[in-house]
Amino acid sequence: MTRLYEPLATEHDQAPTTRPPSEARHDGDLLDAYSEAVVSVVDAVGPSVVSVRTHAHSGRRAGAGAGSGVIIASDGYVLTNSHVVHGARELEVSLTDGRRFPATLTGDDPGTDLAVIRVVAPALPAARFGQSAGLRVGQLVIAIGNPFGFESTVSAGVVSALGRSLRSTTGWLIDNIIQTDVALNPGNSGGPLVDSRGRVVGINSAVFAMAQGISFAVPIDTATWVVPQLLARGRVSRASLGFGGQSRAVDRRLARALELTNARAVEVVSVEPGTPAARAGVQSGDLVVAIDARVVQSVDDIHRVLLTWPIGEPLTLTVVRGTDRREVRVTPIESP
Numbered sequence: 001m002t003r004l005y006e007p008l009a010t011e012h013d014q015a016p017t018t019r020p021p022s023e024a025r026h027d028g029d030l031l032d033a034y035s036e037a038v039v040s041v042v043d044a045v046g047p048s049v050v051s052v053r054t055h056a057h058s059g060r061r062a063g064a065g066a067g068s069g070v071i072i073a074s075d076g077y078v079l080t081n082s083h084v085v086h087g088a089r090e091l092e093v094s095l096t097d098g099r100r101f102p103a104t105l106t107g108d109d110p111g112t113d114l115a116v117i118r119v120v121a122p123a124l125p126a127a128r129f130g131q132s133a134g135l136r137v138g139q140l141v142i143a144i145g146n147p148f149g150f151e152s153t154v155s156a157g158v159v160s161a162l163g164r165s166l167r168s169t170t171g172w173l174i175d176n177i178i179q180t181d182v183a184l185n186p187g188n189s190g191g192p193l194v195d196s197r198g199r200v201v202g203i204n205s206a207v208f209a210m211a212q213g214i215s216f217a218v219p220i221d222t223a224t225w226v227v228p229q230l231l232a233r234g235r236v237s238r239a240s241l242g243f244g245g246q247s248r249a250v251d252r253r254l255a256r257a258l259e260l261t262n263a264r265a266v267e268v269v270s271v272e273p274g275t276p277a278a279r280a281g282v283q284s285g286d287l288v289v290a291i292d293a294r295v296v297q298s299v300d301d302i303h304r305v306l307l308t309w310p311i312g313e314p315l316t317l318t319v320v321r322g323t324d325r326r327e328v329r330v331t332p333i334e335s336p
Contacts, residue, residue, distance in 0.1 A: 034140070037196045038156050041142050044198035045070075046154075047096050048127035049191055051146045052080055052103070052117070054088035068145035068191030069093065069117065070200060072227070074126045079223060080190030081205055082108050082115040083169065093119045096152055107230025111172040111238070112222055113205050116230045127192060130199030132178060132219035135159050143182045143204050143215075145191030157182035157213075166206065166216060172307075173300045176219045178202045184215040193217040239306040239332035241317075242275020243268050243282055247298040250287065250320075258325045264297040265289045265320070280330040283321065290318035306332065 054065040067084030071077070078093060085091060091103035101119040108115040139159045147153050157180050164177035178193065184207045193202035202217030229236045245266040255262060265287040271278050290296060291305045292315050309315060309332060317328040 037140060038142055038154070041194050041196065041198045042144065042154050045127050045142075045192060045194050045200070046144060046152060047125040049096065049144045049146075049152065050078055051094040051151055052078070052084055052190060053092045053094070054085055055090040055092075056088050066146065066187050067189045068187065068204070070190075070192040070203070071124050071126045072116075072129070074124050076119045076121050076124055077106065077231070078103070078117050078119065079203060079227065080115055080117060081203065081218075082110045082113045083205075084190045085115050085117060086110060091117055093117070094151070095121075095124075105234075107234040109226055109230060109236040110170045111168050111236060112174055112226050113168055113218055114203065114223055114226050114230070116227060127194075128199050129220050129224060130195055130197070130201045132176070132201045132221045135162060135178065135195075135201060137162060140196045141178075141180055141182060141201065142194045142196075143180075143184060143188060143191060144194065145184075145188035145204060147185035147187040150187075153188075155183040160214070164216065172303055174218060174222070175304065176222065177205075178217040178219055180215050180217065181213040182215055183213075237311060238335040239309045239311050240275070240335035241277045241282075241302075241306070241330055241332055242272045243277040244270040244272075245288065245299050245302070248287075250289070254320070254323065257323070258320060260289055260320075260325075262289050262295055262297055266296055266299055266302060268319075276330045276333055280317075280328050282317065282319065282328060282330070285321070287320040288317055289320055289325075292316050293318075 048071045050069045052067045052069045069078040069080035072079045093103045094100045101121050103117045103119045106116040106118050137159050141159055142156045144154050160181050161179040164179050165173045165175050166177050168174055184204055188204050191204050192200040193204050195201050201220050204217045206216045226236055245268050247264050248267045250262045250265050268284050268286040271282055296302050311334050314329050314331045317330055319328055
């Protein structure tokens with residue numbers, strides 16, 4: 001039979017079409033190393049990943065939800081997302097060995113989308129925490145969770161970007177968010193993002209609904225600051241000054257006259273009676289340009305300072321009132 005379109009061989013076509021065996025073996029070794037890294041992580045961390053089921057009752061309606069979590073202490077403490085468990089009346093945790101336990105809420109912080117729940121069960125396998133500050137773009141990361149109820153699902157990818165910011169349901173910004181191309185779906189929320197050494201470096205939190213290959217995780221360094229507070233008192237304490245504000249542009253002539261570096265500042269639009277701001281004499285119309293010599297140009301800048309500022313420790317607001325620049329000492333209280 002005559003074959004159509006059969007190419008004619010020439011002397012230039014006589015070179016072998018396959019790569020040298022040594023090169024092919026090298027590619028195989030790389031693939032094996034990648035596979036071994038993922039498999040070893042799943043073996044080490046997989047038993048620490050749980051499925052979290054929730055039941056919420058609102059009036060005559062009842063709803064159910066599902067997410068993931070990771071065991072962080074052998075006596076039953078589980079780290080997950082706030083949006084997975086917030087408002088739930090009933091919680092149930094399923095382990096990879098099939099056991100199920102009722103769970104109780106230990107602490108919840110919608111501001112960072114983190115929560116801790118607890119089950120009463122002995123000697124549970126706890127995962128190890130890493131450090132998200134040391135992550136690099138392009139680094140291998142693995143997500144383990146329960147998307148759409150498919151338990152113990154594994155997906156791998158790389159760190160796509162670092163230092164992102166996401167706004168939580170409370171309006172606070174969550175900084176240093178980890179962006180990855182790891183495939184995440186509903187039900188993955190609250191599960192761990194793990195590095196190649198089996199250390200938890202993030203808590204998977206969100207996907208970008210209009211795109212593929214873009215997902216986000218709350219950095220574990222944030223969790224190491226939040227979790228002790230949730231264990232101690234069930235919430236995160238944040239400093240409050242007691243005024244509302246909005247970002248606005250600073251007049252260039254005013255900025256030059258007062259030697260300001262700000263392009264924008266926070267205009268005070270309201271001051272709550274009896275609050276630290278009111279007692280310090282902050283007035284509506286004031287422009288806050290700095291806190292303790294740190295330039296602020298938006299409400300988020302103020303939130304970032306207050307997030308870690310010790311409650312009861314005085315700070316200095318630099319404000320512009322009219323054409324005058326003045327320093328105001330304010331002692332923050334705990335946010336309600």
